[in-house]
Amino acid sequence: MEVNERKTILIDPVTRIEGHSKITLHLNEAGRVEDARLHVTQFRGFEKFCEGRPFSEMPALMARICGICPVSHLIASAKACDALLAVRIPPTADKLRRIFGLAQVVQSHALSFFHLSSPDFLLGMDADPARTNLFGVLAENPQLARDGIRLRQFGQQIIERLGGKRIHPAWVVPGGVSEPLTSVNRDAILAGVPEVLAIAERTLEWFKSVIERFREEIASFGNFPTLFLGMVKKDGGLTFYDGGIRIVNAAGGVVANGLDPAEYSQFIGEKVESFSYLKSPYYLPLGYPEGIYRVGPLARMNLADRCGTPRADQEMAEFHELQRAAVLSSFHYHHARLIEVLYCLERTEQLLNDPEILSKHVRAIARPNAEEGVGCCEAPRGTLMHHYRIDEQGLIKWANLIIATGHNSLAMNRAVLQVAKHFVRGEQITPGMLNRVEAVIRAYDPCLSCSTHATGAMALRIQIIDHLGRLRDEIERPL
Amino acid sequence: MARVLIIGYGNPLRSDDGLGWYAAVQLFRSSASRDVEVLPCHQLTPDLAEPVSHADTVMFLDSTHEGTPGELRCREIQAAEGTPSFSHHLSPQVVLGLSRDLYGAFPHAWLLTVCGKCFEPGESLSEEVAGRLPDLKERVRAVTTETLGMCPIAG
Secondary structure, three states: OEEEOOOEEEEOOOOOOEOOEEEEEEEOOOOEEEEEEEEEOOOOOHHHHOOOOEHHHHHHHHHHHOOOOHHHHHHHHHHHHHHHHOOOOOHHHHHHHHHHHHHHHHHHHHHHHHHHHHHHHHHOOOOOOOOOOHHHHHHHOHHHHHHHHHHHHHHHHHHHHHHOOOOOOOOEEOOEEOOOOOHHHHHHHHHHHHHHHHHHHHHHHHHHHHHHHHHHHHHHOOOOOOEEEEEEOOOOEEOOOOOEEEEEOOOOOEEEEEEOHHHHHHOEEEEOOOOOOEOEEEEHHHOOOOOOEEOOHHHHHHHOOEOOOHHHHHHHHHHHHHOOOOOOOHHHHHHHHHHHHHHHHHHHHHHHOOOOOOOOOOEOOOOOOOOEEEEEEEEOOEEEEEEEEEOOOOEEEEEEEEOHHHHOHHHHHHHHHHHHHHHOEOOOOOHHHHHHHHHHHHHOOOEHHHHEOOOOOOOEEEEEEOOOOOEEEEEEEOO | OOOEEEEEEOOOOEHHHHHHHHHHHHHHHOEOOOOEEEEEEOOOOHHHHHHHHHOOEEEEEEEEOOOOOOOEEEEEOOOOOOOOOOOOOOOHHHHHHHHHHHHOOOOEEEEEEEEOOOOOOEOOOOHHHHOOHHHHHHHHHHHHHHHHOOOOEOO
16 A cells, blocks of 8 residues: 555555555545545456357366356356256256356355455454554454354365365356256255354354444445346345345335346446446436446345345345335345355255255256356356357357346445545544545455456556646547 | 364465465365364464364364465464554464464374465466376375374265
8 A cells, every 4th residue: 555645545455355456546635535446457358269169168168267166257247148048957966056156155255254345344443554464363263263264164065075076166068057966965064054054143143243343334335326236036135146136225116127138238238437447337217427326135024025045135134124125235235145145055955955056957958049148146246157159060159148247337436435534534534434445345255356357448548647636648449 | 173283275366375375175075084273264364273282183274475476385384473554464373373372283284385376366277287286185194194194074
């Protein structure tokens, strides 16, 4: 971090997130924050270099986008390929993919909560940065550290038992999955459920006991009205695998419901900003940037009528008491994340006890029957969309990905500005102030490695700002 | 729980960086004993502290930039003292330290490395490194025999 005569504060890199970014805070003469930007500084290019590849390779290729959420990309990609094949996958494959995705959510949420954010909750936002990591948690509350490791391990073990490996498993394929579940693996997973359910519940109780200390943060961490977007089941229940798109407003009113994810381009626009490789999706009918919306755990708690499992439903009911209408503060992403962990564990147990879960019929075989396919699922961080077009040989002609973190791009920028305006004072800048700016980003649990794509062009703006904060030169490549 | 834990880590899409991964995959396929657990990983993470805590002996397999390409080294290692400030890339010593501090475990630990020649994008090992895989696996078998009194890993 460097301070440039109190005119521009640069936080680079942003710590305890997945991926690379920086934040610039621009102060006025009075030392108050005037503007703030989240810059995502990495470029991946998956949408371009997959062109020309056989569509059947896409799930395995797309899983490489991210080492934290490869399963979500596998699922969304495979669903897009299912659409290209025009098949309905066997019921057992549907259930197995769901279990796979739920395990992904558990391990990803565990990483976000325990490894990245719990240091702030346990040690405080003003703690020494040298201690605000997993090792600081270990020193202060070893049980919390052990619980985080066990919960993440459980999710990864499910992925490994089903997919063959923990990172970039290729088990989900067009038409279903490549191997059925064995009784040995099913029983091994079921045996671990009671322990991790207990972990999820005691972590929720602990978090609810400490949250009172963060009233100021709750009030200022991305606490503003937006739409919320995500998939829900036909009956309005929480889902991570399949459903229609629902959009609600800050008052909790339903703006749209039952939208077909395959028609996303009718209601989602994408804007590329010059200061970041992260696209900014928005709700088309309201235009940019008024069509700002949020996705992910907080959105799902606002969108779904119920979780559909007993313990999670109890927690969800309590969560909705935080605020009438929609819960708006982004600080509550953390709480929502823990409820989702509880749901995923309960739902996994239900699915594993399904009598069909060991069936050998796990794949539908077909040739391409459509030139275009869209796959959508709810990744840990929010709605994930893969859209492919193929030629007559089944080679990818074009691909578009809308990543969960990308949906939150506008909201993250606005949240950074809100937090910075509230906490950062130019007269005396403390690590605690800057940690809060980073912490609001962490609430969204962004996966920036996943989400950096461009709609066909790379936006580039370089600004030269001197030691007095004056703009000396600017170079811009047109989009 | 396995008495011998073998953790081979690295990126198999980065040429010699994948040595630990490749070695672990081969050992996994040639081992059929509950006393030996083999974990191929992309990188060391805090989650590994738990399986480490259950083992009598842990072997970490990795490539390194130090030495002459193809040079094989095998040394005993100890748990790290103090805590790092960065949990994204852990060393074997830090994983051992986590295992000690979280679970009170003190397994014997070894770090086996082969100096790599090429770490550029690629899906195969260099000739120098590939040629040392049999020796690396033989060292693993030797340490396993020391712990168990026999070796259930096929040669």
